[in-house]
Every structure is written in C-alpha cells, then in structure tokens.
Amino acid sequence: MQYEKGLLACREEIRDLTKKLVSIESIVNTEGEKEIARSIFELVSTFPYFEANPSHVTCEQTTKDEVERFNVLAFVNGTKGNSNRTVILMGHMDTVGVDDFNQLRDYAFLPDDWKEVLKNEDIPDTARKQLESGDWMFGRGALDMKSGLASNLFLLKYYAANPDELEGNIVFLAECDEEDGSHGILSALKILKRWKEEYRFNYVAAINSDFVSPRFEGDPNRYIYKGTAGKLLPSFLVTGAETHVGTCFEGLDPNYIAAELTKQINYNPDLCNEAHGEITVPPVALKQTDLKPTYTVQTALSAYTYYNFFIHSWSPKEVLDLLRGQAEIAFQNALSAFEERHRRFCELSNQTYQALPWEPRVIIYEEMEQMLIKAHGEEFTAYMTTFKEDLLKDETLDTRMYAASVVEEAWKWMEDKNPTIILFYSSLYSPRIEITGKTAEEEILIDALDQAVEEIQPVYEHPIVVKNFFPYISDMSFVALSDDTEGIEAVAKNNPGWGTKHFVNYQDIRDINVPVINIGPYGSDAHKKLELLEMTYSFEVVPNLTRLVIQKVLNSKSDREEIVS
Incomplete structure (x- = not known):
C-alpha cells in the first residue's frame, strides 16, 4: 500500500x-x-x-x-x-x-x-x-x-x-x-x-x-x-404424552414433535429477514434433546430445542408471533404423520384404530405464566420465586438450561397437560x-x-x-437500540430466567444510544x-x-x- x-x-x-x-x-x-x-x-x-x-x-x-x-x-x-x-x-x-x-x-x-x-x-x-x-x-x-x-x-x-x-x-x-x-x-x-x-x-x-x-x-x-444484525435464541419446550414403548401409540413422544419442529424451522428461507436489500441467514438448531435424566422404557415427558435466529428489522415480539405460526404448522404435520402411521400399524396388526385425542397447541411463555397466575395466584408466584432462587445454586446450568428448567417446572402447574409446544427466549438478545x-x-x-x-x-x-x-x-x-419498548418487553417477559439468571439493563443502552x-x-x-x-x-x-x-x-x-x- x-x-x-x-x-x-x-x-x-x-x-x-x-x-x-x-x-x-x-x-x-x-x-x-x-x-x-x-x-x-x-x-x-x-x-x-x-x-x-x-x-x-x-x-x-x-x-x-x-x-x-x-x-x-x-x-x-x-x-x-x-x-x-x-x-x-x-x-x-x-x-x-x-x-x-x-x-x-x-x-x-x-x-x-x-x-x-x-x-x-x-x-x-x-x-x-x-x-x-x-x-x-x-x-x-x-x-x-x-x-x-x-x-x-x-x-x-x-x-x-x-x-x-x-x-x-x-x-x-x-x-x-x-x-x-x-x-x-x-x-x-x-x-x-x-x-x-x-x-x-x-x-x-x-x-x-x-x-x-x-x-x-x-x-x-x-x-x-x-x-x-440482531440475534435471538427462540427456544421450545415440547411436552408429550408418556407411554411405555411397548404401547407406543397410546402416547405421544415429544422428540417426534421436536424433530418436526426442527424440520420446519431449520434452514427455512421464509424465516430470513430482509431489510435495505440485505437478508439474514435462516435459523439453525443449536440444541435438540429430551429432558429425561436417565434411561427408562417410557417415552420422554418433554423435549427441548433452540435455534440461532438473526434479524434485521423484525422485533423480538414479531419473531415470537412468526415462530408461533411455524410451531403450529410443525405440530399439525407431526400429528398428521402420527395418525397416518398409527392407521397403517393398526391395519398391519389387525387392531382397531382410535382417533387421536390431541390437537396442536402452541403457547408463548408469557401467556402460560398469566394462565397459571390466574389459576393459582400467589401460591404459584411464591413457589416459582423460591424455585428460581434454589435453581441458581446449580452452577452447572447455563442461562439456556436454567430457562428450560423454569418452564418445565411451571408446566407441572398446568391443569390441561395435553401435549404442547411452549415458546420462549432463553439467552441474551443482541439487539x-x-x-x-x-x-x-x-x-x-x-x-x-x-x-x-x-x-x-x-x-x-x-x-x-x-x-x-x-x-x-x-x-x-x-x-444503541433500534427496538421500541414493546419489542424489548417481549424479551424480558418471555425469558424465564429474566431477573434471576439473566438480566440486561436496556436503559443503560438507551442512555448511550x-x-x-x-x-x-x-x-x-x-x-x-x-x-x-x-x-x-x-x-x-x-x-x-x-x-x-x-x-x-x-x-x-x-x-x-x-x-x-
């Protein structure tokens, strides 16, 4: 030069x-x-x-x-x-x-x-x-x-x-x-x-x-x-219906739904965000696992998956709305395939087919929390506060697994425990x-x-x-911040570790801006x-x-x- x-x-x-x-x-x-x-x-x-x-x-x-x-x-x-x-x-x-x-x-x-x-x-x-x-x-x-x-x-x-x-x-x-x-x-x-x-x-x-x-x-x-670009970590806890593997069609494996979810989200160009003529790469799964602690011959109670998600113009709230739709598609696809395979199995084994008792259900974490507060009030909030504080003692949990543990515990309070996908954020939002x-x-x-x-x-x-x-x-x-207050609140209200395992003072950012x-x-x-x-x-x-x-x-x-x- x-x-x-x-x-x-x-x-x-x-x-x-x-x-x-x-x-x-x-x-x-x-x-x-x-x-x-x-x-x-x-x-x-x-x-x-x-x-x-x-x-x-x-x-x-x-x-x-x-x-x-x-x-x-x-x-x-x-x-x-x-x-x-x-x-x-x-x-x-x-x-x-x-x-x-x-x-x-x-x-x-x-x-x-x-x-x-x-x-x-x-x-x-x-x-x-x-x-x-x-x-x-x-x-x-x-x-x-x-x-x-x-x-x-x-x-x-x-x-x-x-x-x-x-x-x-x-x-x-x-x-x-x-x-x-x-x-x-x-x-x-x-x-x-x-x-x-x-x-x-x-x-x-x-x-x-x-x-x-x-x-x-x-x-x-x-x-x-x-x-x-901004980066989010949308996360999904998938609950199923437990059954013995010998009677597998009497339950619903959450891993099956999670696999369909990853198929729907991974590398999906519909989830690329264009702005000013530039486009983000599509989401990619960074983790997919069930939450069984040990080997058993029962199907898992829940599965957990999260995805890297880049944004240019979408807000964190818009991403939640967008992914709710994707999760509903994935859930329906999983049930349709499950039903078709169940019918074929019944034909092969000369068993009587019974219609599925489940419908697709996707809940955003903030919605589930409000449902539980309405149903159980102070008893639920006090219990979860203590649970989160005790969970902090487990130093092996990063923010992502901490958030999953909180969602899994809150789910136990749900009266309707039909299979569900719960959508939340579990890590730092880079605006x-x-x-x-x-x-x-x-x-x-x-x-x-x-x-x-x-x-x-x-x-x-x-x-x-x-x-x-x-x-x-x-x-x-x-x-600096390009998101409005509503967009930032969507991060805070839908991260189960917010205020305990994870917190960002976005006002500090606005004060520099x-x-x-x-x-x-x-x-x-x-x-x-x-x-x-x-x-x-x-x-x-x-x-x-x-x-x-x-x-x-x-x-x-x-x-x-x-x-x-």
Missing part, C-alpha cells in the same frame, strides 16, 4: 502489537481474560499522556458476573477547540478456545512459530498461497479480533501524543466476554454513562473493530458495516441496529464514512464496500484452526480509515449544536 500525504505509516507497530496480544491466552471465561486486561492497562499507562493524566485510564471489573474479569477504558481530551463531541473506539479482548489445535495448541498463540509449523501441515491450497505470500498472519485471535484491538491501541497512542488534532475527544474501550455473555460491554456502559456526566462527553459515534470476511467464494470485497441517516448524528457518521472510503480506496487494490448490517454477533449491539459502525480487520476462518488475517488491510487500511472517520465526525456539527453555539 502506497502511503499518501496525511496517511499514517503504522503497519509494523500494529503488527507487533497484534502479536503481543495474540501471545496472551485470553480465552473467554478463563484467567487469561484478567491477564490481557492487566497487560493492556499497564501498556496504556506508560503512554506519556496517561502518565500525566492517570485518571484518564481505568481497569474496571465487570458487575453481576460469575467470572472475575475486567474492561480497560481510557480517554483523550482533544485540545483543538473546546468541543465535547466524543467518538468511542471499541473492541473485545477475549477469544474462543483452542481445542481444534489439539496437540499443537501452544502454537495457536505464537503467530511466527505457527506459520513455520503450517508450512509442513496439510492445508488447503488457498491457505498455502496466503501462507507463502507473506501478507497473512495466522493464530488464535489474530483476526477475531486482536488486530482490531491493536489498531485501536495505536490510534489511542497517536491521539494521546497529538491531542491538538482532536476537536473533541476519543474514548478507548477494550471489553471482555464478547464471545459468551457480553458482561464486558454491559458493565462498561456504566463507566461510559459516568464519564458522560462527569466530563460532559457528547457521544456522537462509536467505531467497533471486529473482523470482516468474504461473504462468498471468490469475494474480493473488504466490508465495512453500518449497524448490525439489531439500523443506521439509516434518520438522525443528524447518523447522517454525519454515514457521510464521514463515505468520504473516508473515497479517500482510501485509490491506495488499496481491493474494493472497500459499505453494507448495512454486520452479519455476526458483536458488542456493537449494546451501544450512539450510532455505530464496524471497521475491522479482514481475514477468514475465525474460530477455526486456520484463522488468518490480511496484514495490509488490517494493519494499514483499517487504522487510517478509522482515523479519517474520527476526524470528519469530530469536525462536523449537527444542526442542534450549531443552534447551541
């Missing part, structure tokens, strides 16, 4: 920073998360600006978290004018695990050594060419997303040394736990709110630096995203974010991004393409053994693009600010 006037020569420094960060085994939910936070805090504290302003950098433990870990936050006050406009640079420190490396796990954290090992490994031809080109770095977390974090660290150091280039402020955020429960960003919101009040920061934009990848085979584009220019600050950010890409594109060979929705899960989801884009490193095979990144784009284009966007956003003013000034 040819450096034009005004662009920063930063490749070597960001490369070395990336290697240093990769060498720290910061696998989510391990001691490594503490180690990398401490390392970043100590590094930032050595910058002369922060030696002179130690209160401008902090290492803060997450709150309401079962794991001890920390976020690192820092800020630089610009001296070019007296604007309070503030841009947030954010990225996560944790990685997924390295079980896929097997006996070579130690090399996962040593990019140079791992590269030498891979020269003698059987790897795909494309990866072989990238390995030999010299412009690609391999290693766990190199792409997802320590190179993006290294870019942000470089920019923090640069602006700390050159605050006169900032007409406003930047806030640096390195958060933990992105790969699991997002405790990092949800805890960091408290600090961002505190700084907003204490230092009168006007948060006008956030730039996330998570990785981007090709969208199809041979895709030459390097993507930047405005906003992000969707649409950046369309609907506000003055969104318009400023979009214009700044478009101008920055236009300036950088001539010095980089591959197309830089701006799209609307980051297609993966990221902490971008927790700095800053338009967010993603400018991140480019590569492929994140979360895989051959995770790799392109160094030219990641170490040169990304930081320079980000810097241009920062400058243009801070140098702009909304109409409201013009009136105030």
Whole structure:
C-alpha cells in the first residue's frame, strides 16, 4: 500500500502489537481474560499522556458476573477547540478456545512459530498461497479480533501524543466476554454513562473493530458495516404424552414433535429477514434433546430445542408471533404423520384404530405464566420465586438450561397437560441496529464514512464496500437500540430466567444510544484452526480509515449544536 500525504505509516507497530496480544491466552471465561486486561492497562499507562493524566485510564471489573474479569477504558481530551463531541473506539479482548489445535495448541498463540509449523501441515491450497505470500498472519485471535484491538491501541497512542488534532475527544474501550455473555460491554456502559456526566462527553459515534470476511467464494470485497444484525435464541419446550414403548401409540413422544419442529424451522428461507436489500441467514438448531435424566422404557415427558435466529428489522415480539405460526404448522404435520402411521400399524396388526385425542397447541411463555397466575395466584408466584432462587445454586446450568428448567417446572402447574409446544427466549438478545441517516448524528457518521472510503480506496487494490448490517454477533449491539419498548418487553417477559439468571439493563443502552459502525480487520476462518488475517488491510487500511472517520465526525456539527453555539 502506497502511503499518501496525511496517511499514517503504522503497519509494523500494529503488527507487533497484534502479536503481543495474540501471545496472551485470553480465552473467554478463563484467567487469561484478567491477564490481557492487566497487560493492556499497564501498556496504556506508560503512554506519556496517561502518565500525566492517570485518571484518564481505568481497569474496571465487570458487575453481576460469575467470572472475575475486567474492561480497560481510557480517554483523550482533544485540545483543538473546546468541543465535547466524543467518538468511542471499541473492541473485545477475549477469544474462543483452542481445542481444534489439539496437540499443537501452544502454537495457536505464537503467530511466527505457527506459520513455520503450517508450512509442513496439510492445508488447503488457498491457505498455502496466503501462507507463502507473506501478507497473512495466522493464530488464535489474530483476526477475531486482536488486530482490531491493536489498531485501536495505536490510534489511542497517536491521539494521546497529538491531542491538538482532536476537536473533541476519543474514548478507548477494550471489553471482555464478547464471545459468551457480553458482561464486558454491559458493565462498561456504566463507566461510559459516568464519564458522560462527569466530563460532559457528547457521544456522537462509536467505531467497533471486529473482523470482516468474504461473504462468498471468490469475494474480493473488504466490508465495512453500518449497524448490525440482531440475534435471538427462540427456544421450545415440547411436552408429550408418556407411554411405555411397548404401547407406543397410546402416547405421544415429544422428540417426534421436536424433530418436526426442527424440520420446519431449520434452514427455512421464509424465516430470513430482509431489510435495505440485505437478508439474514435462516435459523439453525443449536440444541435438540429430551429432558429425561436417565434411561427408562417410557417415552420422554418433554423435549427441548433452540435455534440461532438473526434479524434485521423484525422485533423480538414479531419473531415470537412468526415462530408461533411455524410451531403450529410443525405440530399439525407431526400429528398428521402420527395418525397416518398409527392407521397403517393398526391395519398391519389387525387392531382397531382410535382417533387421536390431541390437537396442536402452541403457547408463548408469557401467556402460560398469566394462565397459571390466574389459576393459582400467589401460591404459584411464591413457589416459582423460591424455585428460581434454589435453581441458581446449580452452577452447572447455563442461562439456556436454567430457562428450560423454569418452564418445565411451571408446566407441572398446568391443569390441561395435553401435549404442547411452549415458546420462549432463553439467552441474551443482541439487539439489531439500523443506521439509516434518520438522525443528524447518523447522517454525519454515514457521510464521514463515505468520504473516508473515497479517500482510501485509490491506495488499496481491493474494493472497500459499505453494507448495512454486520452479519455476526458483536458488542456493537449494546451501544444503541433500534427496538421500541414493546419489542424489548417481549424479551424480558418471555425469558424465564429474566431477573434471576439473566438480566440486561436496556436503559443503560438507551442512555448511550450512539450510532455505530464496524471497521475491522479482514481475514477468514475465525474460530477455526486456520484463522488468518490480511496484514495490509488490517494493519494499514483499517487504522487510517478509522482515523479519517474520527476526524470528519469530530469536525462536523449537527444542526442542534450549531443552534447551541
């Protein structure tokens, strides 16, 4: 890449920073998360600006978290004018695990050594060419997303040394736990709110630096995203009618219904959400099991399944309504097939066929809870409160199995125990974010991004393409909200673990509510053994693009600010 006037020569420094960060085994939910936070805090504290302003950098433990870990936050006050406009640079420190490396796990954290090992490994031809080109770095977390974090660290150091280039402020955020429960960003919101009040920061934009990848085979584009897809985990507890397997048609196996449910939902294009010309991938099952604790010759009482579900424009409430319809179709299909097979069996065995006693029944959790409160009142609510508190003592239960256990227990109070599908949410909702220019600050950010890409594109060979929705899960989801109150309430009211095992203060997000884009490193095979990144784009284009966007956003003013000034 040819450096034009005004662009920063930063490749070597960001490369070395990336290697240093990769060498720290910061696998989510391990001691490594503490180690990398401490390392970043100590590094930032050595910058002369922060030696002179130690209160401008902090290492803060997450709150309401079962794991001890920390976020690192820092800020630089610009001296070019007296604007309070503030841009947030954010990225996560944790990685997924390295079980896929097997006996070579130690090399996962040593990019140079791992590269030498891979020269003698059987790897795909494309990866072989990238390995030999010299412009690609391999290693766990190199792409997802320590190179993006290294870019942000470089920019923090640069602006700390050159605050006169900032007409406003930047806030640096390195958060933990992105790969699991997002405790990092949800805890960091408290600090961002505190700084907003204490230092009168006007948060006008956030730039996330998570990785981007090709969208199809041979895709030459390097993507930047405005906003992000949302992600839900719709879950289904399926109850059946127990019977001995020797008289199988006298009962209804919930696994049979669950299998039909997965057939109906999995890979179903009707459940793709289109918005602004972009479409989500369809849902895929992440778990399907019955809830029998041990082997018996009785059919199971209940089964449990949940699905990854991406959204662009649908609200969590709309998804519940949509999936209720899909569950009703699946239930009817299961009963129709059951009836046909029962008839054939009766003909073969010379038995008298009897009509099925069941009809499809799908209930949303909120509805079932209200039914039980109406039927049993305080007795039910008091019992369930105690049950949930006692269930918290079982540390083997994650939020998903905790929610299933609550639904299963509540079901015992139902008077009508005919087979039923109960629909609920059992995990974190990562909200969707649409950046369309609907506000003055969104318009400023979009214009700044478009101008920055236009300036950088001539010095980089591959197309830089701006799209609307980051297609993966990221902490971008927790700095703004596009959902209304009704949509968020659908999450709270239909997650059985809400307020006990799981809780998100969405008001904290609304209090920040800053338009967010993603400018991140480019590569492929994140979360895989051959995770790799392109160094030219990641170490040169990304930081320079980000810097241009920062400058243009801070140098702009909304109409409201013009009136105030």
